[in-house]
Each structure stands twice: as C-alpha cells, then as structure tokens.
Amino acid sequence: MEKRNIGSLSVSPIGLGCMSMSHGYGPSDEKTSIQLLNEALDVGYDFLDTATMYGGGRNEELLAKALKTRRQEYVLASKCALFSQDGKPTIDGRAETIKAQCEASLQRLKTDVIDLYYLHRLDPKVPIEESVGALANLVREGKIREIGLSEVSADTLRRAHDIHPIAAVQSEYSLWTRLPEIKMLDVCESLGTTFVPFSPLGRQFLTGKAQEASCLTEGDIRTSNARPRFETEAFAQNSKLLEPLREVAQEFNCSLAQLALAWIIALPNRAGKQTLIPIPGTKHIAYMRENIAAMNVNLPLDVAEYVSSLIDDDKVIGARYNDRQMKVMDSERDRN
Template sequence: MEKRNIGSLAVSPVGLGCMSMSHGYGPSDEPTSIQLLNEALDAGYDFLDTATMYGGGKNEELIAKAVKHRRSEYVLASKCALFKKDGKPTIDGRPETIRSQCESSLKRLETDVIDLYYLHRLDPKVPIEESVGALAELVREGKIREIGLSEVSSDTLRRAHSIHPIAAVQSEYSLWTRLPELKMLDVCEKLGTTFVPFSPLGRQFLTGKAQEASLLTEGDIRTNNARPRFDAEAFAKNSELLKPLAEIAKELNCSLAQLALAWVIHQSDSQGKKTLVPIPGTKHIEYMQENIGALNVNMTPDVVSHLSTLIHDDLVIGERYSEGQMKVMDSERDRV
C-alpha cells in the first residue's frame, strides 16, 4: 500500500477515526470496537485518530486496551485543549493545560510517545503562539513527535507554523463540505502541512445509509451541533443530491461511501500530487472494511471533476454546524 507523509510520519492513504466508538453516535460496544481496531490493522489501516474529548478519555483507553500490544503497527494521533468541564464543552489552550492533558493521554494510551498531537480547537483567550510553544516543548521532550492543529483558519496556521512546523491540519472536508478549498488547502501545500479531512463521508450522509433526522437517537451529534443539514426538511432536499452519485457508483462498481471517499483520496495539489489523508470514522466492522475498499475505486480526473460539480456547499441546505458551534470556530469563512 502506498504511503502518504505527515511530517516525519508515513501513513496509509486512509486513516481510522476512532471517535464514534466512544463518543457522539450513541451507545458504545467495547468488544466490537476491540475487534474492529484489530481487524483494521489487519486490513491495512495504520493511522488511528483519537482525542482527550472523545468519551472523556475513554476512547484513548479503548485503543490501549485493544491494540497497545501492536503499538509498532500504527501511527497514533490524539488531541488536547477541548474537553468537557461540568458537563459542558470547554476550550483551554493554556500551556499548563496542554502539558497536563498530554501527560494524561500518554497514561491512558499506555504509550511513551504520541506520534501526532493536535490542538483540538483554538482558544480565543490564548494566542496560538503560546499554545504551539507548549506543544513544541513536548516535541523537544520526546513526548510527542509532530504537531497538528484542528479546525483553524489559514491565518492561524501561518502564525503557528512560524513558531514550529505544523505537520497536519485537520478539518471537515468532503463532497458536501468544501470550506478548505477557499484557502486552507493552498496554504497547507505552501507550508508542507498535510491536510487531514475528518467526516469525509458527511457524518454518514454521503454513504446513503443515514437515517432520517426524526430517527436519529439520543446522544447522536447529528441531533444537535450538526443538526442544520440533518433537519427533516433539509435532509430530504439534500438526499436528492445523492441520486446522480448513486448512478456513478453503480457504473464504477463501488458503494456510495467508497465513491465519496475516493473523491477525497484523489484530490490533487498544484503539482498533481495526492497528499490528503482522510480519517473516516465508524464503530461498525463492515463499514471499516467498506471504507478501505475506496482505495480500489478506479477514479479518473474526469470523474473527480464531475463529482465536484454534482454536490458542493452551494447546493446543500443548511450549515455543517449549528449557529452556536459556528460562532466558536476559527472559521475561514470569516476571512474571505
């Protein structure tokens, strides 16, 4: 399998987002998740993504329980600064908090080093330079190998990169969420920063398997902070956009999920090089196996281009997050 670079790290072209095994999509099933993580490594995944926020550390503990005995087989990414305090999401990017959370993550993950450590969200009260400075100290101490940022603007990335090289920027990117195309992808290319798309399958929407909004369960993030696009009326209208994609998937003998994911995998930079490393998340073994099958889809530049015209932000009803969520984002949209 080909490898793609994230700083000094080399990973498979598709990583595994681990959040949904412990957080955001209803009840967890630890035995199934343990089996999934091991079968994912067997299938060729070698890039696992977790965070302090996911299940209040439970997701990190799950990874340790499942695959710590196979630590040499995967690149491990986690995140700091976003967590729940008194039941409410809190952002704290102060150096002392970053250090404390890193130490706690290392213990939960039962590892000596985290390969890629992200600032999960920008703390508006703390200059990015201070947060990255703290992360740089952790690199020097050998506790983390590479620094990443999550959900930031290109201006913030530039400021952070002036303090220490930023190996990765993680943000939502898919056929129906194209915000990174405004500036971020170009800036990442110029700085040598790898872009890591999360939710490349649109929180299951682009797979055609998503339930109608009225059927979403309690504890499912699509019922609250991602509600706008999954509201019953918006969901019905957005679903019409999948019909031409289903026809193309049939022609290419792949599933809708594989088609949508292959579109992300085959995005090219200005030199024609494919560098993105999407991290679709799932807690279902069959979906994990289906997703890695996207690497075998026979995508041509013409198909990639055609898909780009069939579904994009201007055609989609609803924002990707609720109004409250959007207000606390370091959004690129505010800078164009």
C-alpha cells in the first residue's frame, strides 16, 4: 500500500499509538513493550506516537531505550502542553512551557529532532496563535520538523494555520465516534492538513474484546474519564451494534479490529484520495500484528459506506468522555 503524507513526512497508512505501554490502561511490562516496539518496526510500522503526558515522560524514555539503534527507521511524533501536575492533568500552552517541554522530550527520546510535534490540548487561557508561534520557533531552531494539533475545533485549526502550516490534526475518530465528520475532515482537506485518528478501535470496543467498566483494572481510563460508554447498561446496548459488523468481517475474512481500521484507511476525501492515518494503540504483541494486517483488507467504497451506516454517534449510548473531560475539549459539540 502506498505511503501517506504528513507535511514533509511520509508514513504507512497505519501507525502505532504507544500510550498504553506506559499510561491509561493499567499495568504493562517493559520487557514485552520493548519486544513489541522492535517487532512493530519489523512488520511495517514506521509512525510511532507518544507524548509528554504518557507515564509522565516514561513512554518517551521507553521508546528511546527500545529503539536506540533504530531511530532512522520510523517517524516520531510526540506532544506538549498536557501533563500531570500533583497527580492531576494540567494544560499549559505558554511559549516558555512548550519550549521547556520540547527540550525535556528531546532528552528523554535521545534524539536531536522530533518529526511531528503536537500541541496536545488547547490551553483556554492562551491564544492558539501564541502556542503555534512557539512551535514555529522550534521548527526554525531545527528541534521539530512539523507541527500538529490534537483535539481542536475546525475554527482553531484555521487560526493556527494562519500562523504556520499545520501538518496534522489528531483527534478521536472511529466507527462510533464521528465528530470530525461535522467540519474537521473537510477543513483538513482544504488546508492540506493530514487527519490522524486516535482510538480508531473505540478503546477496544470495536474489536469485540472489551469488557464493561466494572470488570476493568484500576488505572484504566475506561473506568474513569472514558467511562460513559462502558457503564454496564450502556455497554450491553452498545455491544448489540457489533453483530452486523461481525457479518461483514466474516465476509472479508478479517477480525472486527481489522474491519474498523480498514474502514478508516479506505475512506476517500472529496477529491477521492485516501489520506487518513489511524494510530491504534496496544501493549499486546498479538494485537499489534493483527492491527497492521488491516492494510491487507481491501474494503470497496460501497462496503465502507454500508459499514458507516451500521454504527455511529447517534446509535451509541453514552458520551466518549465524562462531563469534566468534555468541558476541556475544543471541538464541535453538536451537529448544527
């Protein structure tokens, strides 16, 4: 399958989200994670995504330790402005914070440059122009190659792009989370910005392997800020939506996870080009291999459109985040 572009960068149609190896989904094993990262490069992943927030920097350190001799084999993405302070998530998009966090990430990652550096969340107290101006300075200094934004609205993207070209926007997008379809996908296309879906497997729900919140371990975000769709009653109702998807997956001889990823990479923009680059995350080697194999699933456009009709936000019970989390999101919140 052809490579897909992120600004000046070129990557495979499916990347690897590294968060769960250090953060968000309960305990993980460093030895297994190191093996997973190396095997990921071996089987075709060449786009790895981490962040300052993930494990308080430990995820960046993990990548450096695991792949210290293989830095030239992958495109590296990391993020700034969102971090944990006194055990609580904190957003700081000031120029001095962005610069300091970039320097710290470079040291943890043991690299001279970060290929794609995202503003992880918009700081409501800091104009986007100021934050992007700081990122643009890092480009000029050679510390980062391309600028990205995460979980922002289409209007914020436009304002940011006026300051410096934005290579990528990363936001949640999957069969059961379709918010970017309101405006973001069209605006990205018009600006030449690549859209990078995170949680393309619905935090495991779309794989058919997930459990309801009460069965999950402590430290799993699905028991806290991402809980609404995993509450017992909501989870039971939502699970019924998977049944017709199973029939399609069986027809194409693939797993539910592979179908969900194949759907994303098959979606064309208005010009008919396939440009989306999902970054499914996992801490399991078997799932990592299963996910990359979705590139071998040839999903015709009419089938992708049929799959689109089977499950979407209107059919799903529960918000993707709890009320507290939703309040800090800068995104289109309705379909008006």
